[in-house]
Amino acid sequence: MSTSIFGPVLSRRFGLSLGVDLVGEGVKKCNYDCLYCELPKAKKVSSIASAKAPELIAKEVEAALLKHPDIDFITLTANGEPTLYPKLYELALMLNEIKGNKKLLILSNGSTICDAEIRKSLRLFDVVKLSLDSALDISFKKIDRPLETNPQKLIGCMESFRGEYGGTLVLESLFVKGVNDSKEDVVALNEAYLRIKPDRIDLSTIDRPPAYRVEAVSPERLREIAAMLDKSLMVSIATRKSEGSKVRSFSKEEIIYSLKNRPFSVFDIEALFDEPSKGVFEEMKKEGLIKEREVAGTTFYWCF
Numbered sequence: 001m002s003t004s005i006f007g008p009v010l011s012r013r014f015g016l017s018l019g020v021d022l023v024g025e026g027v028k029k030c031n032y033d034c035l036y037c038e039l040p041k042a043k044k045v046s047s048i049a050s051a052k053a054p055e056l057i058a059k060e061v062e063a064a065l066l067k068h069p070d071i072d073f074i075t076l077t078a079n080g081e082p083t084l085y086p087k088l089y090e091l092a093l094m095l096n097e098i099k100g101n102k103k104l105l106i107l108s109n110g111s112t113i114c115d116a117e118i119r120k121s122l123r124l125f126d127v128v129k130l131s132l133d134s135a136l137d138i139s140f141k142k143i144d145r146p147l148e149t150n151p152q153k154l155i156g157c158m159e160s161f162r163g164e165y166g167g168t169l170v171l172e173s174l175f176v177k178g179v180n181d182s183k184e185d186v187v188a189l190n191e192a193y194l195r196i197k198p199d200r201i202d203l204s205t206i207d208r209p210p211a212y213r214v215e216a217v218s219p220e221r222l223r224e225i226a227a228m229l230d231k232s233l234m235v236s237i238a239t240r241k242s243e244g245s246k247v248r249s250f251s252k253e254e255i256i257y258s259l260k261n262r263p264f265s266v267f268d269i270e271a272l273f274d275e276p277s278k279g280v281f282e283e284m285k286k287e288g289l290i291k292e293r294e295v296a297g298t299t300f301y302w303c304f
């Protein structure tokens with residue numbers, strides 16, 4: 001069997017990360033068939049059959065950690081959906097034994113969150129990232145094309161998971177033009193976010209060739225969507241491409257006003273501030289005018 005390890009990769013959202021693929025070579029194993037998926041289309045499945053034993057994966061991770069001692073995260077992902085791996089609980093226990101000061105992260109599509117056994121496994125992770133592309137039935141089915149389930153049920157289970165999980169919960173919503181980017185979609189997602197109370201929300205769009213003929217939303221539309229969300233939410237827009245974002249000049253007063261209005265992520269500063277404004281921002285940090293907090297590898301800034 002081939003190795004399960006890839007990377008380290010430098011991710012804008014999570015820092016330096018060692019990837020662990022729980023599916024391995026061959027066709028994708030997923031219970032969704034997302035319009036935006038970058039993997040080739042495949043029949044939907046509800047579990048990963050013929051998966052590698054957790055002991056073998058843990059040994060590979062142990063060896064990789066010796067080679068790459070500077071990583072921030074051990075990231076469980078898959079050529080498909082990682083929570084369909086049948087020995088997730090055992091594997092997470094083993095990885096927690098050997099991870100040292102690294103954080104254990106899983107990138108899941110969120111589809112299995114109503115399963116009590118999966119939730120028990122997820123509680124072993126330092127950071128859990130779940131996808132929630134829509135809170136409306138029609139858009140959800142259009143964009144994620146799930147094997148089964150519906151968004152209201154998932155949102156309820158995500159809310160319950162939040163109540164029982166002490167780690168860092170990140171939600172990701174990926175927007176596809178004309179599919180889940182309407183005002184109704186954003187309003188419904190905002191309500192869902194407020195119910196679930198994640199530590200961080202990542203908004204994104206297509207940035208690699210997708211399986212189907214669909215289009216990304218513009219950087220401006222992502223910013224409009226972020227601006228429609230409740231100001232208490234920690235929202236990050238992190239796409240691989242930042243082109244299209246227009247940098248602007250901000251005075252000290254404008255920075256204070258903006259950061260009092262809502263937290264800005266490090267990506268907002270990169271994308272929106274011109275060089276002189278970044279200089280002003282750095283000075284304000286030194287003067288102690290700006291508060292900051294790191295949430296699973298992404299720093300947020302705000303003023304009181």
Ligand code: SF4
Nearest residue numbers: 030032034037080109
């Ligand atoms: S959940 Fe991930 S792997 Fe599965 S179809 Fe969607 S994008 Fe692809």
